[in-house]
Amino acid sequence: MSNTKLDALLSSLKFNNQGLIPAIAQDSEKDDVLMMAWMSKESIKETFASGRVCYWSRSRQALWKKGETSGQHQELVDFLIDCDRDTVLVKVKQHGVACHTGRRSCFYFSVTENGECIENSDIEIDPKDLYKGNPS
Amino acid sequence: MSNTKLDALLSSLKFNNQGLIPAIAQDSEKDDVLMMAWMSKESIKETFASGRVCYWSRSRQALWKKGETSGQHQELVDFLIDCDRDTVLVKVKQHGVACHTGRRSCFYFSVTENGECIENSDIEIDPKDLYKGNPS
Numbered sequence: 001m002s003n004t005k006l007d008a009l010l011s012s013l014k015f016n017n018q019g020l021i022p023a024i025a026q027d028s029e030k031d032d033v034l035m036m037a038w039m040s041k042e043s044i045k046e047t048f049a050s051g052r053v054c055y056w057s058r059s060r061q062a063l064w065k066k067g068e069t070s071g072q073h074q075e076l077v078d079f080l081i082d083c084d085r086d087t088v089l090v091k092v093k094q095h096g097v098a099c100h101t102g103r104r105s106c107f108y109f110s111v112t113e114n115g116e117c118i119e120n121s122d123i124e125i126d127p128k129d130l131y132k133g134n135p136s
Numbered sequence: 137m138s139n140t141k142l143d144a145l146l147s148s149l150k151f152n153n154q155g156l157i158p159a160i161a162q163d164s165e166k167d168d169v170l171m172m173a174w175m176s177k178e179s180i181k182e183t184f185a186s187g188r189v190c191y192w193s194r195s196r197q198a199l200w201k202k203g204e205t206s207g208q209h210q211e212l213v214d215f216l217i218d219c220d221r222d223t224v225l226v227k228v229k230q231h232g233v234a235c236h237t238g239r240r241s242c243f244y245f246s247v248t249e250n251g252e253c254i255e256n257s258d259i260e261i262d263p264k265d266l267y268k269g270n271p272s
Binding site: 001002005006008009012022024026031032033035036078079080081082083084085087089099100101103106107108109110111113114115116117120 | 138142172219236243247253
């Protein structure tokens, strides 16, 4: 993608007052929603440049190249924008697991009818085996 | 769900400094992501009380009972919470279309490899037929 096209795309998006836009990651084959995080203009540029999804870590105030530490990266398959242009949906090929707890998806708490919060999925990879440094 | 259980659930969630939490809506059968909006504590209470998804409209600063005007409501099927407890995923039975433009999903812009932004879906219902007053 040319820089001109990318700049036009970024200009068309509505970032919040912190310069961020919510980004939902969905598995492109299994269709499960894996996580929601935030993207900056820079992280969107990095995503298109590398073909791997890059978020903005609000806690670390830094680019968050998903999987850089853990190896559990997300290959970009499709980049979608909503009607208000204030939310992004990335369809990805998830390598390994998306959640820092070692589960496939971050949405592993289900609220039951009586209000209990139960875990709906198992840990696939021990978090100790995922990270040697900062989670990413 | 008892009030005690609901209060415990709400207390466990992390709302932002505006008292809101992002909520992703996904069709429970077709698995497509329909929209992203925001929920307040009150809208979550309303969602569980009615069985229909209720958001918080930031533009109108009011409860947004999805489909109240348009009839295109979302029946709650499953309520999921992520690992950080700062994002909600509602699986829904979508009655009609989710997007105010009359498309099924709000994510109808696809970015192509060369950076063009194309529409990936058709209008199913004319927006003029959806609303007689405020969009919801």
